[in-house]
Amino acid sequence: MTAAAPLNLFDYEALAQPLMHPAVWDVIVAGAADEITVAENRRAFDRLTIRPRMLVDVSAIDTATRVLGAPVAAPILIAPSGYHAVLCPEGECATAQAAGRAGIVMTAPSGSHRTIEDIAAAAIGPLWLQLYLFPERERSLAMVRRAEAAGCLAIVLTVDAPRFGRKDRSLRSENDFDWPESGNLAGLPPPTLPWFRGAPVTWADVDWLSGVTRLPILLKGILTAEDAALAAAHGVEGIVVSNHGGRQLDGVTASIDALPEVVAAAGDHCEIYLDGGVRRGTDVLKALALGARAVMIGRPVLWGLAVAGPAGVAVVLAILANELAFAMALSGRPTIADIDRTVVR
């Protein structure tokens, strides 16, 4: 093993940076404004300490669980994100293959470079579609129908982006790169406006969406008990506690700090997921201890893609899953069901 061999996700980040165009690097690592929430997402995990149990039989560790009823190898999902195609020619198809090989869910972004049909064809595991609702309902509906036809198992509706987040860091460099078009959006009815900025969406839209599809719906971007209770009342199947990786409104609560109130308000009715700052297996353990069914990872997947394409994603996923298994063993929780609130102090 050489000094440069990546041992963890931070190593992947360090390896990825010099391989990227600076404008790409900036847009991926950027958070909104002063990036306080980006930093807090990490610090909040580090503030939680683990209470490990000993003398439990951990000879066999099983990270398998179910997400929306479907079996997965680990409580880790690919978060929807852009930029796959910038980092790897196969784009989201590459990521989907790595996710499938790892036995976990890929969440394809609606603005993907490759079409959802291509991604579904390449995928060898469960696929969810992230959706921004468009101002034009026929565009949104067309996307839903395509997702259904492509075999997607769930719709992840992003609800925290009624405006595009302002990432000061990236605004300084974003014009230095020639960004590719979204191939997936090209397959939709043309927009009524030259482009849309942000995705205004309300509870009425959630109800509309529930009415036009049988796919389970998850709301991504919920950070309060109030909205969690509303989500449960509106009958959605899941919630992703998320601050969009700190990329929307700077200063909002760290995801892991918001998780307990969401779980308390809606955990009996919905499955609760979390993204934002997950970098270590112990972070996954902490999120599950506080009531998450699984976590999503975003940026680390892109580090993997940048370093070694789908093989890099595979290693990133394997590192995180192995770290989780290791953390489960060393905290005396051999199965996902053994992880409860007493894990964190």
Add this chain to the structure above:
Amino acid sequence: MTAAAPLNLFDYEALAQPLMHPAVWDVIVAGAADEITVAENRRAFDRLTIRPRMLVDVSAIDTATRVLGAPVAAPILIAPSGYHAVLCPEGECATAQAAGRAGIVMTAPSGSHRTIEDIAAAAIGPLWLQLYLFPERERSLAMVRRAEAAGCLAIVLTVDAPRFGRKDRSLRSENDFDWPESGNLAGLPPPTLPWFRGAPVTWADVDWLSGVTRLPILLKGILTAEDAALAAAHGVEGIVVSNHGGRQLDGVTASIDALPEVVAAAGDHCEIYLDGGVRRGTDVLKALALGARAVMIGRPVLWGLAVAGPAGVAVVLAILANELAFAMALSGRPTIADIDRTVVR
């Protein structure tokens, strides 16, 4: 957009510094003594985290509100401060014009370079006058009468400066610059002492002032529930929770930390304002969440003046108002009335 284009108020600060004489820079950024309160004013904002609501209709955001009954475009006012004329030949007239174009209130300092009459003539929006009470009541009264005649809508009585604050940073360099005289004070009856240092003022003076003018009075510099209750009992219309930008007594509570007790003590009787450390739209949001009707900004206005005169002030004000609108959209509070205590954690 080039790397140097200012995206936020911190960028303006960075752009302004090299354009200023070091002694001017020092006196503007200086806080009292060890500048602990200056730093705390910012840190206290950053410690507060935002609880954003989702799925609210934020297609239209309205930052408009009323201050002392008058409509304004945003809950942001120009704080009274010196140094306008050092940074821009038109001095306070330039600032007043930028404020008026932005639809907000300009608070002219009583020690302004340009006379209040000149400022009022240049102003295209509402004007308030900041007042230091002089030891000689005829001087104070003359200033009040001039403010009334000039059409000022309120008197902001500074109550936290019975002594001039000692700014160690500035004391080292203040004699390196030839400071201009106050043109406005020249229009007053001559002082009985060669100069006054600090403005001793008591509740009896507040009552006297209330008795001689029909203009609403705001007390600027209140930081405790005790004084807030007294302010309400003495019938003033408003309170500005302020530590004078950390420039008077080092070690006093950060403005935003003092706000809740002032609101609890007097919020039913007075309008509560706040200054001190406001640099981001999310800071405005947090202050309103904790009960402020509006905030005042001081130093950032001077950065704008230094960089591009009234046009610079206009951009500073536009950035902050836009950030506020953006924060309202992303926190699910489309109008000022929607901002309540639940916004902050």
Add this chain to the structure above:
Amino acid sequence: MTAAAPLNLFDYEALAQPLMHPAVWDVIVAGAADEITVAENRRAFDRLTIRPRMLVDVSAIDTATRVLGAPVAAPILIAPSGYHAVLCPEGECATAQAAGRAGIVMTAPSGSHRTIEDIAAAAIGPLWLQLYLFPERERSLAMVRRAEAAGCLAIVLTVDAPRFGRKDRSLRSENDFDWPESGNLAGLPPPTLPWFRGAPVTWADVDWLSGVTRLPILLKGILTAEDAALAAAHGVEGIVVSNHGGRQLDGVTASIDALPEVVAAAGDHCEIYLDGGVRRGTDVLKALALGARAVMIGRPVLWGLAVAGPAGVAVVLAILANELAFAMALSGRPTIADIDRTVVR
């Protein structure tokens, strides 16, 4: 006294580093993953403040106490650790001699370079044996029997290592050094697997061990009240509150922060020990104040060995014991029995 003369254990660390092969240094100082727990072990001590009592007769300070009934000169024990032989040809024998001269207990690691018989022969004070249970019970039993025959007074069963800790820092350099074999394990029945990784051990194993030996048993690695209560219920004589020097699962609670709940749950039934971050006499004082009977030190013993062999260990032990005596004098607790919960704030 020259500037380089070591005054405290931190000085020993600084002196030791340049004397070691970098791979040896790395493996000794390393903690798991991001070394958060390593840092917390120290910070948690520093967060505790001492409440010293004055005007007590401290003309005679007595650090003597009993561990498992045996008199010792100070509440300090040698923690089990590897690497003695890498730093000093006499290996664990050297350390045992230094410990004996200091009147304290040496805990020999089961994977020692020198055999337990050699260590016992060299020892001039009480000897405990640390044990990793092997998958093969005959190997474990053989080790217990050898410990009994060699005169060991207790078995310290490590329970926090069902997997070997992953020390990212050390993984980068561990292959740069030719590590010596364990001479002690060579004296055991051959393993049924080429090597074992980690020591899976359960409460059933604890019961088995209790049944096969009359030696008192201490469980090392307990960090929760739940496990402490179980330990008491299973009848063990002692608990070592430990996170393995931060080398097993990163993010677990600092030892000193976990101590109070363990003491509350089991302090009436077991003797409670602590290791992790002890570097100053005041750290020993704090641990005893919170209910520990004694502390164990690991890495500082290795700094002593590296700097001056057994003489270095002797100085390290003397410094720490002297600092404890000094802290007892200056906090008005002349005997170990005088140290109670009121010592820490």
Add this chain to the structure above:
Amino acid sequence: MTAAAPLNLFDYEALAQPLMHPAVWDVIVAGAADEITVAENRRAFDRLTIRPRMLVDVSAIDTATRVLGAPVAAPILIAPSGYHAVLCPEGECATAQAAGRAGIVMTAPSGSHRTIEDIAAAAIGPLWLQLYLFPERERSLAMVRRAEAAGCLAIVLTVDAPRFGRKDRSLRSENDFDWPESGNLAGLPPPTLPWFRGAPVTWADVDWLSGVTRLPILLKGILTAEDAALAAAHGVEGIVVSNHGGRQLDGVTASIDALPEVVAAAGDHCEIYLDGGVRRGTDVLKALALGARAVMIGRPVLWGLAVAGPAGVAVVLAILANELAFAMALSGRPTIADIDRTVVR
């Protein structure tokens, strides 16, 4: 005013350092061990925030108060300390003159270079004598009798030094300087041992001392409610809450953090003083708010001596007293009697 003109006590420290032999600097700034308590003494002050009252008549500020019944110009005393003679040929006589001119109390150390008789002759204000009790009572009694004869008004018995503090920083350099002998101790009966290290002293000694002198006795070094209650029960007139400037036992509570419990336990029976970290007028204000009658300053006096002899001490005292007056004015507490618990948050 030039950049180098000292504005505050930190400036004096910076000016003093290059004027001193490094070993002298080291011994003065040194704290015990890792100097955690030294740092905490300052940080604890900075953590307290001030709640200033406005619109109070502060046209006249009066810092005058009484210490043990005697009028003083400000609630600031010279703490007993060594090293005066190293920094200024007149030694403690110079400091006593500066203190007297400032209208405050000088506390002469029993190990002074100049004799207490010389100091008393030079003094132009009230003098207290700090006392370390010697193992030989006749030596202690001789010192008390000399203090009485010299007109000292109180005995400050140091109770936190049953051992000399170990200052790691200073131990590295202390032999690089030729330290002067104590002239004052030379006037005592010879010790029965070649030298004593530390001053073991118990409550019986306090009672003995009370019995042999009519001078009021203050116990310096109390940090707990328990000892404060005992002090009151033993009838002493005063307590100095002190950790010896962080120079005795590292890790003990910051003085200002220990003050409230001491005041609660003994404030009705004794006058409570404080030293440790006082550098700003606001620190004095905070200490008085929490119940101290006055503060003592140690190291800053030595900076003043080093920079300009007695004139330097005079400036240091004037800066601190002026800062206090300024802080009283800006916090709306024109007299010492107006400073109460509501000053600090």
